[in-house]
Amino acid sequence: MSDVKKFLYVNRKAPYGTIYALESLEVVLIGAAFEQDVALAFLDDGVFQLTKGQNTEEIGMKNFSPTFRALGDYDVQKLYVERESLEERGLSEDDLIEVVYEDEDDDWAEKPAIRVISRAEMSDVMAEADVILSF
Amino acid sequence: MSYQLNGQTIETDEEGYITNLSDWSPELAEVIAKEEGLEMNDERWEVVNFLRDYYDEYQIAPAVRVLIKALKKTMGPEKGNNKYMYELFPYGPAKQACKIAGLPKPTGCV
Numbered sequence: 001m002s003d004v005k006k007f008l009y010v011n012r013k014a015p016y017g018t019i020y021a022l023e024s025l026e027v028v029l030i031g032a033a034f035e036q037d038v039a040l041a042f043l044d045d046g047v048f049q050l051t052k053g054q055n056t057e058e059i060g061m062k063n064f065s066p067t068f069r070a071l072g073d074y075d076v077q078k079l080y081v082e083r084e085s086l087e088e089r090g091l092s093e094d095d096l097i098e099v100v101y102e103d104e105d106d107d108w109a110e111k112p113a114i115r116v117i118s119r120a121e122m123s124d125v126m127a128e129a130d131v132i133l134s135f
Numbered sequence: 136m137s138y139q140l141n142g143q144t145i146e147t148d149e150e151g152y153i154t155n156l157s158d159w160s161p162e163l164a165e166v167i168a169k170e171e172g173l174e175m176n177d178e179r180w181e182v183v184n185f186l187r188d189y190y191d192e193y194q195i196a197p198a199v200r201v202l203i204k205a206l207k208k209t210m211g212p213e214k215g216n217n218k219y220m221y222e223l224f225p226y227g228p229a230k231q232a233c234k235i236a237g238l239p240k241p242t243g244c245v
Contacts, residue, residue, distance in 0.1 A: 033198060062194065070193035073201045 006037045008129035011046035016061050021049050024135035025067060032074035039078035040071075041125060043085045050081065050096045050114065065097060072101035072113060079114045082122050138166050152234055159237030167235045171226070179223050179235070181210070186236040196233045196241040203228075 009028050015021045032038055042050060049065070056063040071079070079099055086092060099113040117125070126132060138145040140163050146154045151170065153159060164183060168175045185206065189197050197205065207215025224231040229241045
């Protein structure tokens with residue numbers, strides 16, 4: 001397929017309280033149908049979107065964190081999480097949900113999609129993207 | 136639009152997807168299928184049950200492409216293909232199977 005562009009969806013906001021996080025995920029799921037190179041970035045409060053054990057019962061909103069785990073089915077294989085943003089919030093990689101994808105080139109082995117990277121590496125990821133959508 | 140089941144009215148949106156997901160029951164699935172001009176059989180139940188399990192785990196109805204890929208993996212290529220899926224659900228697995236399974240319309244489905 002020609003004209004494959006690198007799309008980067010940048011998520012900076014906490015999962016609930018605003019509609020940004022859910023809308024971003026919906027756009028990713030729709031966009032994944034167009035066979036582009038899709039990656040997600042999580043920084044600032046956006047890292048909370050991937051935390052384990054979310055319970056939204058009391059706020060009357062749907063807990064959509066399990067949906068991130070479906071991204072592998074949609075051929076989304078890169079979820080970059082900024083290490084500094086985690087640390088500033090007292091979080092580590094162990095606090096995050098597990099997201100895997102199947103590597104077609106490696107006998108469909110399951111591999112982790114979440115990659116914790118430094119702020120400097122994050123800026124490289126952004127520099128390499130053709131299209132950045134910020135939520 | 137709405138469905139009638141055992142004297143109860145089940146509310147839906149204008150396209151026939153049930154509004155309250157907890158209203159679903161296997162009996163209601165039969166009613167929705169009939170409304171779609173389909174009779175439930177083992178093959179259709181297999182797909183409907185798969186969709187419900189997928190929703191339970193991921194909180195979304197999968198896109199058709201994802202559904203077919205997943206069925207191919209779990210049930211083999213003779214069931215995991217477009218032709219088979221459209222034979223079971225002529226108006227599309229997303230439109231009909233998700234509706235019968237009591238799920239919201241899949242994201243990105245037009």
